[in-house]
Amino acid sequence: xxxxxxxxxxxxxxxxxxxxxxxxxxxxxxxxxxxxxxxxxxxxxxxxxxxxxxxxxxxxxxxxxxxxxxxxxxxxxxxxxxxxxxxxxxxxxxxxxxxxxxxxxxxxxxxxxxxxxxxxxxxxxxxxxxxxxxxxxxxxxxxxxxxxxxxxxxxxxxxxxxxxxxxxxxxxxxxxxxxxxxxxxxxxxxxxxxxxxxxxxxxxxxxxxxxxxxxxxxxxxxxxxxxxxxxxxxxxxxxxxxxxxxxxxxxxxxxxxxxxxxxxxxxxxxxxxxxxxxxxxxxxxxxxxxx
Numbered sequence: 001x002x003x004x005x006x007x008x009x010x011x012x013x014x015x016x017x018x019x020x021x022x023x024x025x026x027x028x029x030x031x032x033x034x035x036x037x038x039x040x041x042x043x044x045x046x047x048x049x050x051x052x053x054x055x056x057x058x059x060x061x062x063x064x065x066x067x068x069x070x071x072x073x074x075x076x077x078x079x080x081x082x083x084x085x086x087x088x089x090x091x092x093x094x095x096x097x098x099x100x101x102x103x104x105x106x107x108x109x110x111x112x113x114x115x116x117x118x119x120x121x122x123x124x125x126x127x128x129x130x131x132x133x134x135x136x137x138x139x140x141x142x143x144x145x146x147x148x149x150x151x152x153x154x155x156x157x158x159x160x161x162x163x164x165x166x167x168x169x170x171x172x173x174x175x176x177x178x179x180x181x182x183x184x185x186x187x188x189x190x191x192x193x194x195x196x197x198x199x200x201x202x203x204x205x206x207x208x209x210x211x212x213x214x215x216x217x218x219x220x221x222x223x224x225x226x227x228x229x230x231x232x233x234x235x236x237x238x239x240x241x242x243x244x245x246x247x248x249x250x251x252x253x254x255x256x257x258x259x260x261x262x263x264x265x266x267x268x269x270x271x272x273x274x275x276x277x278x279x280x281x282x283x284x285x286x287x288x289x290x291x
Contacts, residue, residue, distance in 0.1 A: 030071055030073070030074055030076070031044045032074070035139070040140065040141055040142070043076050045067065045070035045071060046085075046134070047067045047134070049131070049281055052281060053202050053205075055202070056100045056101075056104045057104070058202050060103065060109075061110065063104075063107075063134065065206055068115055069208075069226040069282060071136050072210060073226045074145050075213055076145060077144070077213045077214050078140060079115060079117035079137070081118060082136050083119065083120065083121050083123075083134050084123075084132075084133075084134040085124075085131075085132070085133050086124045086130075086133075087124075089127065089128065090127065090128055108132070111208065117136070149223055149242045150222040150243075150244065151223050151240075151243045151245065154290075155290060156291050157288060159285070160212040160285045161207070161285075162256055163255060164256045164260035165205055165257070165280050165282075166280065167201075167257075167264065167269075167271055168198050169201060171184075171198065171263050172197075175191055175194055180267060183266050183268075184263065189259070189266055193259055197257060197259045205282040209226065212284070212287065216287055219290070220290055221289050223239065223243070230277070231277035232278075232283075233251070233277055234276070236251060236276070237249075239286065251276065254276070260273070261273075
C-alpha cells in the first residue's frame, strides 16, 4: 500500500514535508502535516494488531501502547486525542462479548489516561478474527518533533525494550500442547518458567515508550523508530534508508527476554529472532543518540 501512496506511483520517491525543512518518508512511523506557516504540525498514526495474550484487559493496554509508540518514535510526548478501532470475533458468543469487549475498552482507556490523553471516538465491527488498535493525533510545535533522519557517524543505538514477545506469547500457548511441553521439560524448562516469561512479555508490551520519548529530547536524539512487525533488523533497515548522511547502523547485541533463547533451542524453532526479524508487538524504540 505504501508504494501505491507515493506520488507518481510505486517508482517515485515519496516524502512528507516535515518541520524545519525535514522530509519524512511515507512508511515511517507517523504522518506529519505542517499547518501552514504557524510553526505547528499535525502528527498522526494508525495501528492495530491481533491480540496475542489471553487477558482482554491487558490486550487493550497493549493496543494503546502500540499505537502511541509511533508518536513517541518522533519524540512527540503529548497526544491530544485517540480513536479506538476494534473487530470483535464472530466466534465469541453474545455473553462472551459482554465480558471481553468492555475489558478491551477499559484496558485501552486506562493506558490512554496514563499517557495523558483521551479517547474521543472509534469504530467497532464484527470479524472472524479479533483485532484492536486505533488512531493517535497530536498538534505540536515543530520543535517537539525529532525527525528520524538525523543520525550522525559515531552515534550509539539504544533499544528501550527487550526482544522476544512473539516467542513468549507462543511459548505460553505451547503449554496446552503435550509435545511442546515434553520438549521444554527435557531442556529443564518448567511450566512456571514459561509463565514467568509470558508475564514479562506482557509487561513489556503494555508499557508506554513515553519516558523514552522524553529522554530523546533530554539527550539530543538524532532519530528513532519503533520496533514492531518487521523485527529489529527490518525497522533498523528502514531507519537507515531515510538518513540524510551516509551512515551504517551496526547492531552487535540483541537484548532478549530472559529464557527466550533456551525455549527456542528446546523446541527447534527460531522465529528468526537471532537474525533480527522476529515480529514484536508494542516493542521498544530504536534510538540514535550522540555518544
